[in-house]
Amino acid sequence: MEGVVMILLLHWSLSGAQLFILEGGGVVEGGGVVVAASGSDITLPCSLKPHMSAVDMEVKWTRQDLGDKLVHHYKNKQDKTDDQDPSYRGRTSLFKEELQYGKTSLLLKNVQWSDGGQYRCGVQGTGAYDELTINLTVKDIGTPLKISVLSTDVSGGIRLLCETTGWEFEPELLWLGSEEYASLNYGHNGRINVSSNITVQKTETNCCTCVVQQGDQRMKTSINISGVGTHPEIRKEYTDNSGGVHLLCETKGWWPEAELQWLDSRRTELNSGPGQSHGDRVTHRITVYRNDNNTYYCRVKQHPRMETHIDISGQSYNIWKYSTISLIILIVCIVGWKCYRRLSKRA
Known part of the structure; x- marks a missing residue:
């Protein structure tokens, strides 16, 4: 049996075929799934082993649980969007600069609840093909935190806003080191949006951190205010x-x-x-x-x-004022010129 395998491998090698298998990193090999928060961007890992260039290969990502719905298609060194499912258009891409290293991972932007399911990464090379299945789970949490600068005042105070949207249950949002309270409102889909304002001064650290948590789910983000300038x-x-x-x-x-x-x-x-x-x-x-x-x-x-x-x-x-003044000056000049002509003739 080993002799047969060796003969097959030798035949593939002589025919120019490049043998490879696909791997998805520790997350997939460990039996787990890729987990994403609704509204976030996520990378579904897939790469060739041994590492070799995938620039000239065909890469096809499909939804295995939905009858192989086409998620992303790369062939002849370009993306093919004609047959791509409309729900994924504008939200998927490969890391083109990493294809030369055999990385065919998929970037999925603005993850939605409907994106959860089984994804298949299929790569076709010269005489070789392999595929890998990855499970994506979308968690019932809101969007990643975002800090925005609202305004600055003459005293050096900087008004910041921290916000997150799309929560099913009310989360706790706070600024580290502050007792500011958050305000809640409901979006058009009935989910909870939460935000909090705070006014801070520049300090030695100049770092402000906002945290949101619900049960065992916790997210945080920070902003460095040292480079914040004046209000326009x-x-x-x-x-x-x-x-x-x-x-x-x-x-x-x-x-x-x-x-x-x-x-x-x-x-x-x-x-x-x-x-x-x-x-x-x-x-x-x-x-x-x-x-x-x-x-x-x-x-x-x-x-x-x-x-x-x-x-x-x-x-x-202002326009009429200047126009009126110009008209009056013109009339005065005309009248003055006529008077001067009459006096000259009498003389």
């Missing part, structure tokens, strides 16, 4: 003859450097070109015109809740 400010520079209102938005003290964005009243980003850096200060100019919606917003891209707005509806007064 808008000022009107001038109004030109065409009615254009020239606005300047400014912020300073951010590290990494902040990027400013302009938006209209519908929260649609405006094409305003790049901002400018002046040391630790960032400015961004835009020219806008009066219309049905005269409110404009400027925000820090890295922290979208850090924003301010301006209403330019009163700019019409």
Whole structure:
């Protein structure tokens, strides 16, 4: 029997076939499953052993428990989306830079309850094929914690918001080292959303940590506030003859450097070109015109809740004022010129 196996292996080798098996890492070999929280991003592990390039191979991920529904398909060095199940479009990808090392793991974004089940990783090489089954369990917990910067004040206080959504049962949310209480509200699907605000000052550590827990489930996240700068400010520079209102938005003290964005009243980003850096200060100019919606917003891209707005509806007064003054000056000049001509003729 061993002689037959050796002969087969020799035949495969001479025919150019590359033998491999698929492995899923310690999670799969240990008999466990991949566990994900609803709303999170998760990696389903799958790789070739021995390690060899999978760049020129075909990689197909399917849902084994749903009649091999196509989750992700890679062939001829590109992704094939024509037959991909619509529920997975835009949410899956391979780690292209790792294919050369034989890693064919799948990244699944924004995990949903319906994603739980059996996944099959199938890899077709030159004369060789193997497949691996991985079980994905989606736990009944909310989305990962997110900390946002809401505002800063002149005293150096930084207002932070910690939030998580989609919990079935009420969780406990708190800031480490603080007695701030969380507020609850219910989403459209009846699940619980929880958030908490806190105002902090920069200290030696500059680290703020938020924790949410429910039973034996616990998640936490932190933010370093040492690079938080000032709240953006808008000022009107001038109004030109065409009615254009020239606005300047400014912020300073951010590290990494902040990027400013302009938006209209519908929260649609405006094409305003790049901002400018002046040391630790960032400015961004835009020219806008009066219309049905005269409110404009400027925000820090890295922290979208850090924003301010301006209403330019009163700019019409300046336009008419300058137009009226110009008209009066023109009339005075015409009248004066005519009077001068008449006096010249009499002389």
